[in-house]
Amino acid sequence: MPVLGADMDEGTLVEWLVKPGDQIHKGDVIAVVDTAKSAIEVESFHTGTVAELITPVGETVPVGTVLATITEAGEEAGGRGAGQLQAGVGRPAVALAGESAAPAGEAAAVEAPKVKRGPVKRPRRERAAGKAALANAGSKPAPVKPAPAKPAPGRARPGRRPVPQITALPIRSTPLVRHEAEQLGVDLATVRGSGRGGTITRADVEHAAGSRRRRVTPLARRLAAELGVDLAAVTGTGPDSAVRADDVRRAATAGAAGAQAGQAAHAAQADRARRAESMRHAIARLMARSKREIPHYYVSNTVDMGAALAWLRERNRSLEVSERLVPAALLLRATALAARQVPELNGYWTEDHFVPGEAVHLGVAISLRGGGLITPAIHHADDLNPVELMGKLRDLVNRARAGRLRSSELTDATITVTNLGDQGVESVTGVIYPPQVALVGFGKIAERPWAVGGLLGVRPVVVTTLAADHRATDGYTGGRFLTVVADLLQRPEEL
Amino acid sequence: MTPEQAHQMITDILREIAPDADPDTIGDDADIRDALELDSLDFLNFVEELSQRSGRRIDEDDYPQLATLASGAKFLAGP
Numbered sequence: 360m361p362v363l364g365a366d367m368d369e370g371t372l373v374e375w376l377v378k379p380g381d382q383i384h385k386g387d388v389i390a391v392v393d394t395a396k397s398a399i400e401v402e403s404f405h406t407g408t409v410a411e412l413i414t415p416v417g418e419t420v421p422v423g424t425v426l427a428t429i430t431e432a433g434e435e436a437g438g439r440g441a442g443q444l445q446a447g448v449g450r451p452a453v454a455l456a457g458e459s460a461a462p463a464g465e466a467a468a469v470e471a472p473k474v475k476r477g478p479v480k481r482p483r484r485e486r487a488a489g490k491a492a493l494a495n496a497g498s499k500p501a502p503v504k505p506a507p508a509k510p511a512p513g514r515a516r517p518g519r520r521p522v523p524q525i526t527a528l529p530i531r532s533t534p535l536v537r538h539e540a541e542q543l544g545v546d547l548a549t550v551r552g553s554g555r556g557g558t559i560t561r562a563d564v565e566h567a568a569g570s571r572r573r574r575v576t577p578l579a580r581r582l583a584a585e586l587g588v589d590l591a592a593v594t595g596t597g598p599d600s601a602v603r604a605d606d607v608r609r610a611a612t613a614g615a616a617g618a619q620a621g622q623a624a625h626a627a628q629a630d631r632a633r634r635a636e637s638m639r640h641a642i643a644r645l646m647a648r649s650k651r652e653i654p655h656y657y658v659s660n661t662v663d664m665g666a667a668l669a670w671l672r673e674r675n676r677s678l679e680v681s682e683r684l685v686p687a688a689l690l691l692r693a694t695a696l697a698a699r700q701v702p703e704l705n706g707y708w709t710e711d712h713f714v715p716g717e718a719v720h721l722g723v724a725i726s727l728r729g730g731g732l733i734t735p736a737i738h739h740a741d742d743l744n745p746v747e748l749m750g751k752l753r754d755l756v757n758r759a760r761a762g763r764l765r766s767s768e769l770t771d772a773t774i775t776v777t778n779l780g781d782q783g784v785e786s787v788t789g790v791i792y793p794p795q796v797a798l799v800g801f802g803k804i805a806e807r808p809w810a811v812g813g814l815l816g817v818r819p820v821v822v823t824t825l826a827a828d829h830r831a832t833d834g835y836t837g838g839r840f841l842t843v844v845a846d847l848l849q850r851p852e853e854l
Numbered sequence: 855m856t857p858e859q860a861h862q863m864i865t866d867i868l869r870e871i872a873p874d875a876d877p878d879t880i881g882d883d884a885d886i887r888d889a890l891e892l893d894s895l896d897f898l899n900f901v902e903e904l905s906q907r908s909g910r911r912i913d914e915d916d917y918p919q920l921a922t923l924a925s926g927a928k929f930l931a932g933p
Contacts, residue, residue, distance in 0.1 A: 675914050680902040683914070685894040726893075728874040756895050781893035 360392070360414070360424045363399050363769045364734075366645035370394045371419040372426065381409045383429070388765065390426065395637035397733055398762035399769060407431040415612070543568040543600075561591055574601035586611040631729065638731035649793050653708075654829040657788050660841040662848055663811075664804050664819045670851035687778055688749035690801050690821075692854045695719050695740035695748070697843040698774050703832045704797040704825075704840055705773045713796065713831040718742075722772030722792065723752065725759045734792060735764050736772035745854055780804060786822035796828035797840075855908065860930035864923060867903045871896055882924040904930070 360370050374391040377383055388400040389409075410428040414420055540547050543564060550567045552559035575583075575590055579602045583590050586607060593610045595602035667689050675683040698705040698719045706716040721740035726732045735758075737743070737751045758764055774795055779787040780803035789798035802822040809818035823844055827837045847854060855863075868877040872890045880889040887897055901920065905912045908930050912920070919929040 672914060680898065680905050680912060683898065685898060687894060728872065753895055753898075782891075783888075 360420050360422045360426055361401060361404075361766055361770070362422045363392070363394055363401075363766050364641075364645075366641040367394050367422060369419055369421045370399075372414045372416055373398060374416060375412055375427075377409050377412075377427075379409050379411055383407065383409060386767075392766075395634065395641040397727075397759065397764055400763060400765045401426075402766050403429065405429050405431055540564045540567075565591065576601060576603050578604045579607045582607045635730050638727075642731065645793065646790050649790050653791050653793060653796075655791060655826050656829045656834050656837065657824060657826050658834055658837040658841055659786065659788070659822060659824040660845055661807075661820050661822050662845045663809060664821050664848065667848050667851040668804070668819050682746075684745055684749050686804055687780075687801075688745045688752065689848065689851055689854055690778065691721060691723070691737070691740065691748050691752065691776060692743075692745045693844045693847040694774075694776050694799050695721050695737075695743070696847055696854070697840050699741040700843050701836060701840040703836050704827060706796060706831075707773070707794040708796050708828055708831050709794050716773030718773070720771045720773045722775030722795070723755060724775060724777040724789075725756050727760060733759050733764070733769075734772060734775050735759055735768040738767070738771065774799065776801070780821065786824055788824050789826045791826055791828055796831040797837075798826045799840075799844075800824040800826070855931050857927045857931040860908075860927040861923060863907055863930065864904065864926050867900055867907070871899050871903070877923070880923070883922050885921055886923065886926070887921070 360372075363370065371393040372390060373393045375389070376391065377387075377389045383389060383403050383406065385403055385406045387403050389403045390401045392399050392401050407429045410430045412427045414424060414426045420426075537547065540550070540559075545564050545567045547559060547564075550559050550563050552563055574595065574597070576597065579593075580590070582588070582604050583593070583602075588607050588610045590602060590607075593602050593606050594600075596606055597603045664686070668686065671684055671686060671689065698721070702715050703713070705719055707714045718739050719741040720736040720738050722734045722736045724732050724734045735755050737748065737755065740748060740751075743751065755764075755768070772792070772795060774797050775789075775792050776799045777787055777789050778801045780801050783803050785805065786802035787800035789800045791798045800823070802824075804819050804821045806817050807820045809816055809820060811818075823841055825837045825841055827840075865877040868875075868886065868890060872892060875890045877886075877890065880886070886892065886900075890896075892900065897917075901912050901917070904910075904920070904926075910930065916929065920926045
């Protein structure tokens with residue numbers, strides 16, 4: 360489980376987009392993971408072949424957990440700049456959360472560099488879900504964090520789980536039942552269905568099959584009792600269709616998945632509230648860390664936007680709505696160029712020194728409907744013209760709100776911009792996103808009295824601010840940055 | 855297009871753009887952007903969609919007329 364932002368410490372695997380044997384390349388989207396903030400498309404950091412998918416869908420695991428193993432194709436896949444890492448490389452597939460921690464050797468080596476706050480400790484207990492929790496549900500106190508509500512219900516009452524996937528279907532029988540009938544030599548045409556709408560259930564088939572007892576191994580029987588699996592609903596794969604322990608385990612997993620799907624709609628609302636709350640927590644942790652660790656300094660400047668707005672207006676006049684630029688595109692462009700010109704503010708503070716960013720990956724604070732915010736990055740923003748930036752911004756906002764961001768977008772930002780001008784505030788003095796060292800703020804573009812060359816006029820102006828990490832730079836550097844931004848905005852045609 | 859149809863079109867689009875907010879709850883003369891907390895990109899999406907569905911060119915100079923439901927409906931229904 361990769362760290363998708365400094366404020367994440369666990370994630371839920373929502374979907375696998377690859378299967379064992381698939382060839383993948385670095386950057387391919389291989390899975391979808393749900394975090395406190397959003398569903399995120401996880402990209403592979405490696406090129407190779409998928410060997411095994413280890414974390415099952417629906418599982419919530421701490422960061423650092425091995426999600427899958429990938430057999431590499433020669434090429435060395437080094438660590439990432441920001442110290443974010445990914446599921447493991449060709450190693451024993453053992454580090455499933457909930458079991459003993461990763462085998463000392465390679466696994467640890469791959470997981471270690473990313474987070475200081477021991478990712479494996481706490482969550483391991485609360486999410487032993489698939490296994491231990493099944494056995495002694497109810498005996499455990501509620502987890503500290505809002506529980507991953509999904510897998511819970513149904514599990515609390517061992518031995519009484521109904522078999523919804525069979526009786527709930529409005530067809531006459533199900534593939535499972537047909538299979539069963541075939542196994543037992545029962546002609547379905549002769550069976551009267553007792554299920555809803557006359558559906559033939561497994562019980563009907565078994566009833567029709569007469570007194571033929573199912574063969575169940577002792578271990579399977581014990582497991583079934585422990586896991587709360589209805590043996591009648593288990594398909595045996597042993598000799599003579601005997602039910603074996605593995606069959607029970609599979610049924611337990613499938614049952615949990617079925618129950619989960621059934622609740623999905625119902626849970627959506629609770630899910631939203633839960634997400635809002637956990638996002639609040641994530642933001643709280645990260646911002647508290649920022650203020651605790653980073654000695655911020657602040658500088659600000661008021662910039663005449665007359666030239667920029669006039670240029671935009673002229674440009675937009677001849678264009679279709681979809682091609683028009685908003686002022687934010689120019690502000691982002693100016694920021695990206697300034698970050699390139701003042702590289703001391705573009706990068707990370709790690710292990711007591713500044714590491715310059717490999718490029719300008721511009722983080723953009725996007726407020727989410729329903730509360731909270733997320734700050735995905737526009738990669739190589741300094742290489743994009745305002746039109747391209749505008750396109751990226753629209754795409755990013757749409758995907759952030761739809762919950763379809765990519766992992767690299769959440770981990771790569773080298774400097775972040777917050778633009779609260781749309782909310783009507785005059786200026787915003789931000790809190791830096793660790794481990795970045797600077798945050799640029801733009802307020803509302805508003806008309807103000809403005810003196811130029813001894814004359815007073817009315818001009819549209821914007822207050823630009825910079826919050827920067829004093830460990831990495833001094834106020835002089837910050838001032839230089841804002842001056843560059845202001846100068847660039849006076850020559851919009853060159854942006 | 856009648857003012858009623860225009861009104862309907864505007865609220866339909868707003869509902870798509872800001873699914874969490876209900877445009878029916880804001881007054882006809884309330885500022886749409888403020889009431890629904892639309893940012894400049896949301897507003898651009900709104901204008902784009904409006905232009906497409908109504909088949910009408912909407913310039914930046916027209917934006918002020920889209921400030922409220924009442925003025926927007928009047929603008930779209932107008933000549």
